[in-house]
Amino acid sequence: MQQFFRTQFILQGGKGMKGKYFLILCLLLFLCGGTVSASSGGGTDSLRITDENRFDPEFYRQPEARYASQGGEGRSARAGLDFETYIIEQLQQFATTIDVSGYGISNGKAGSAYFQILNSHPELFYVEGSVNWRYNSSGMVTQYYNIKYRDAQANIQRQQKELEAAANEALTWVDDSMSDMEKALVIHDYLVLNCEYDQERLQNGTVPAYSHSAYGALVSRLAVCDGYSHAYSYILEKLGIPCELVTSDSMNHAWNMVSIGGDWYHVDVTWDDPIWDCIGRVLHSYFLLSDQVISDSGHKHANWSAGHTAVSDTYKQAFWTGIQSAFCYWRGNWYYARYNGTSRTGDVLKKQELLGSGEETVCSESNLWGSYGGNYMYLDFDAGRNAIYFNSGTSIFRLEDEKWAEMVYEPELSANQYIFGFTIKEDQLCYWLSNSPNVSRKQSLRTHPVPEQALSQITGISAENLTAVYDGKWKLIQVKGTKNGDYVTYAGENGMFGAEQPEMKDAGVYQVSYKVERSGCQPFQGQAQIVIEKAEPIYAVPEGLQIVKGQALGEVKLPERFFWETDTAKKWRTEGEVICYVLYSPEDSRNYKTVSHIPVKVTVVKEEGPDTPSEGDKEEEPDVPPEGERPGEEKPKEPDEPSGGEGTPGQPDHSPEEENPDTPPGEEQPSIPSEVNPEDTEKEVPSFTPPKGLSGHSGKMLSSVKLPAGFVWQTSESTRLWREGSYTYYVKYVPEDTKKYVSVSNIPVKVQVICPEHRYISEVTRAATRTRKGQETFTCEICGNAYTREISLELPKKPEPVSGLKVTKVSANSLQFSWKKTEGVKYRAVLYQKNAVVATGYTDKNVYAFSKLQSAADYQMKVTAYREIDGGKYYADQEASVKASTALGKVKLVSVKGQGTGKVKITWKKVSGAGGYEIFMKTGTGSYKKIKSIAKGKTVAFTKSGLKKGKNYSFRIRAYKKSGGKKAYGAYSNVKTWKRK
Incomplete structure (x- = not known):
């Protein structure tokens, strides 16, 4: 059947080669080619795209890289842009003339250079397919002019937004976990499902320019081959997949080449969309083919010109060539349909890996298509509802989970009638009822609103926060409370959900959102936090360090990744061993802590030679942690000492506000040993107990924390206490007997900071x-x-249900309804006759009328309020409904003829739905009176007797039917008059 349609269409001149007669072709090429006007000083030329040159391969080559010459003239040279970027920029600004004098384009290349850019950028769909240009005496183009656009600028800007919204809708079929091949497949299937080949207008020669564009395929959803190809290229480029148009002038046809894994393949979306359009059917015969396969006798592509060759046959034997439904990716699995000839069932199948061997039957339907073998079961993915729908021969189903489906609609079928086509459009189940799957003209579709699911809440789901120390391994949250069949996805900071958890390995704080989907339930969404703390690095403390008397400490070289904390300008004049401090900075500073205050022994030795420092050199103070080495640290304030006492500078201030950047709030600084001046070696070291149980209030100064007798703050007393937690500061112990005992500096103490009242x-x-x-x-x-x-998620606010719905006007062929208006709300009105949808309309008003209805018929009208947000429709939870009947039709009075003395026979045409008729008569200029009531709707004649000679009699009739014990009347008929002679 498919081959029959394809052959028929090629003969008619559609997706294949058009019938051309040689003489006509020559004449058209002569008349439709470019026009030239030249003079000795230059001239003008032009090019217009016609049906005869539309698929010239020269217009589809990739644009040549051209740059303005340094000495070029005009604005183009000064702009500093390459030719392609410059032309795009100008067309986006709706320029009608473009100065190209700086780009060195010859007259012979001007037209092709221009259209190569248009055909490489589907977003320029609004530019007309014609251009004029001027060239100078050297034959170089100076200007494009008379550039035209297909609509007013304001309308084009609206169309650009519509195109972007339509592309984003297509991208809802794509999951981040998909490979490039899988993304190319779902976009292929989306286009076939949602775009119809513009066959009707092609046959009558009225194909509009938009049908050759991505806008036609994605927004208008009507296109011919280059429209399909531009749309496919437009979306794949958004996904970062290289995709180009390929044309064959002899076939009068365009398709795509796409790069997958470094290899190029042919994809012909157009020829995978059957003609006439059969909704739901998606072929895969022209997806990812090599040059050899697409040109064989089964695929019949020839004489194309492309910048690439397709030599790979990776997908030549792919199983999808026999699948005629769309591939839908849902909850981590691939779903599609296939006919099982053994069991004579239509099966919905799933695979976890598209090209894997495992295939599982989700459900089988035996309500097939009568005597027609084969598969007419089609799938569609409703991204807004996150659900897959499919049809059998008699019903439409929604996939509830991975193992069963629920019937959502069963249309009324006449004898030998089946569902041979199905898809979803505009919140409507669209289906085609027929006695045969053969399509010979445009399908007459029926629709029914997509039934809304009554969803319950998921409860008992949780995920605990996690705190860990960096170990180089990925960390994962554990979602608890899930059930078999639940589908769990995760999202990081970008908000994009996928089956894999975001990468959480390095130290830091991560927020992870998780979503649990369960059949028949609203998705549950939660959040958990993972904190990965820096690890303690492993290092070896430097040993064997020596310094010569009088030498600066900075001249002592440390092992790699170690740095002096002690003042590097310090010198010593006496030999011996001193304690200095270093800092270790790990190479992986993101995941490992920086360790400070590491004590190292440095031996001060005597230098042999004339450069030994004299005894007059000033000796530096004993070692202290360095100043100015760490941003945010304040130099400790040296307290006043008792008379005769000797002290050393204190340790750096570690207030919560200025804490060591490598130490998280609340974590103690590494403790360091207290220091004693080397010159006090003859004095005794006093015994003391470091202060304990110290506490202070947030917002106060360190001076507010009282120390025991003998201790003074070495950290600056003006340090402000800030965040709650335990912090290490430094004190100095000054003994009472300073002649006998040394003062001890750099004594670490803990201070518990408490906030007295959180605000x-x-x-x-x-x-x-x-x-x-x-x-x-x-x-x-x-x-x-x-x-x-x-x-919580910013869920769109649904409108309240419609109220005050009523019938406001009734006629034989129309019904009008009204309801109370709500600001900012639109309405969907659906008219039913029994269970079938008669018509669907959308309005922002609170009145809607349906016309072209059957007379004397019963209908039910349902109206639902909705809001449009970000391109989506959000409907009220309930719909309002009212029943109404159209009036009886107007009776047509056919004749009034005499039937003997004083008798007349009145005849009329039967009115559909009538239960009877009432006949009225008037004499002369008198008033009408009812003369007969007929109780049978099939009666179409009545004889009136007793009419008097010389009188004029006028007759009229109206039909009626009984409803609820009352009569409902149709309009009066035309009037006929009879005179008895």
């Missing part, structure tokens, strides 16, 4: 969207303590 202010730190939850952060004004609260 929180809130700030939305991440706004909620429809796909990602938000976050509100609460921060204490006193201590800086912070916590976060999750903000």
Whole structure:
């Protein structure tokens, strides 16, 4: 059957070669070619795309890289843009003339250079297919002019938004986990499902320019071959998959070449869409073919010109060539349909790996298509509802989970009638009822609103926060409470959900959203946090360090990744062993802590030679941690010492506000040994107990923390206490007997910082969207303590159900309804006759009328309010409905003829649905009176007797039917008059 249609269409001049007579061809080429006007100083030329040159391969080559010469003239040379970018920029600004004098384009290349850019950029669909240009005496083009656009600028800008929205709708079929091959497949199937070949207008010669564009294929959903190809290229380029148009002038046809895994393949979306359009059917005969296969006797492509060769036969034996339904990716699996000849069933199948060997039957349907063998079961993916729908021969189903499906609609069928086509469009189940699958003209489709699911809530789902130390392994959250059949996906900061958890291996704080989907339930969404702390690095403390008396410490070389914390300008004048401090900075500073205050022994030795420092050199103070080495650290304040006492500079300040950047809040700084001045070696080291149980309030100074007698703050007393937690500061112990005992510096003590009263202010730190939850952060004004609260998804607000629905006008062939208006709301009105949808309309008004209806017929009208948000429709939870009947038709009075003395016979045409008729008569200029009521709707004649000679009698009739014990009347008939002579 398919080959029959294909052959028929080639003869008619559609997707294949058009019938051309040689003389006509020559004449057309002469008349439709470019026009030239020349003079000794240059001239003009032009090119217009026609049906005869549309598929010239020269117009589809990739644009040549051209750059403005340094000495070029005009704005183009000064712009500094390559030719392709420059032309695109000008066309996007709706320029009607473009200065190209700087690009060195010859007259003979001007037309092809221009159209190569148009055909490489489907987003320029709004530019007319003609161009004029001027060239100078050297034959070089200076200007394109008389550039035209297909609509007004405001309309084009609206169309650009429509194209972008339509492309984004197609991208809802794509999952981030898909390979390039899989993405190319689902976009191929989406286009075949949602675009119809513009066969009707092709046959009568009225194909509009838009049908040759991506806009036609994606927005108007009517296109011819180059429209399909531009749309496919447009979407694949958005996915980062190289895709180009290929044409054959002899075939009068365009298709695509796409690069998958470094190899090029042919894809002909057009020839995979049957003619006439059969909704739901998706062929895969022309998907990812090599040059050899697409040109064989079964595929019949020839004489194309492309910039690539397709030599790979990787997908030559792919199983999809026998599949005539769309491939739908849902909940981590691939779904498609196939006829099982053994069991004579239509099967919905699934695979976890598209090219894997495992194939599982999800459900089988035996309600097939009578005597017609083969498969007419078609699938469609409704991204808005995240559901797959499919048809059997008699019903439409929704896939509920991986093992069963629910019937959602069963249309009324006449004898030997089956569903031979199915898809979803505009929230409607669209289906084709027929006695035969053969399509010889445009299908007459029927529709029914997609039934909304009554979804319950998922409960008992949770995921705990996780805190771990970096170990080089990925960390994962554990979602608890799921059931068999649940589908769990995860999203990181970008809000894009996928089957794999985001990469969480390096140290840091990660927010992970998770979503649980369960059949018959609303998706559950939650969030968990993973904190990966930096690990302690492994290192060897430097040993064997020596320094010569009088030498600066900075001249002592440390092992790699170690740095002096002690002042590198320090010198010593006495021999011996001193303690200095170094810092270790790991190479992987993201995942490992920087370790400070590492004590190392440095031996001060005597230098042999004339450069030994004299005794007059000033000796530096004993070692202390360095100053100015770490941003944010404040030099400790040296306390006043008792008379005769000797002290050393204190340790760096570690206030919560200026803590070591490598130490998280609340984590103690590494403790360091207290220091004693080497010159005090003759004095005794006093015994003391470091202060314990110290505490202070957030917002106060360190000076507010009282120390025991003998201890003074070495950390600056003006240090402000900030966040709650335990922090290490430094004190100095000054003994009472400073002649006998040395003072001890750099004694670490812990101070517990407490906020006396939290006063929180809130700030939305991440706004909620429809796909990602938000976050509100609460921060204490006193201590800086912070916590976060999750903000629910920004779900669109559904409108309230329609109220006040009523019938406002009735006629024999129309019904008008009205209801109460709600601002900012639109309405979907659906008229039913029994269970079948008669008509569907959309309006932003609170009145809607249906016309061209049957007379005396019963109908039910349902109206649902909805809001349009980001291109989607969000409907009220309930619909309003009212029943109504059209009026009886107007009776046609056929004749009034005399039937003997004083008698007249009145005849009329039967009115459909009539239960009877009432006949009225008037005499002369009097009033009408009812003379007869007929109780049978099939009666079409009545004889009136007793009419008097010389009188004029006028007759009229109206039909009626009984409803609820009352009569409903049709309009009065025309009037006929009879005079008895």
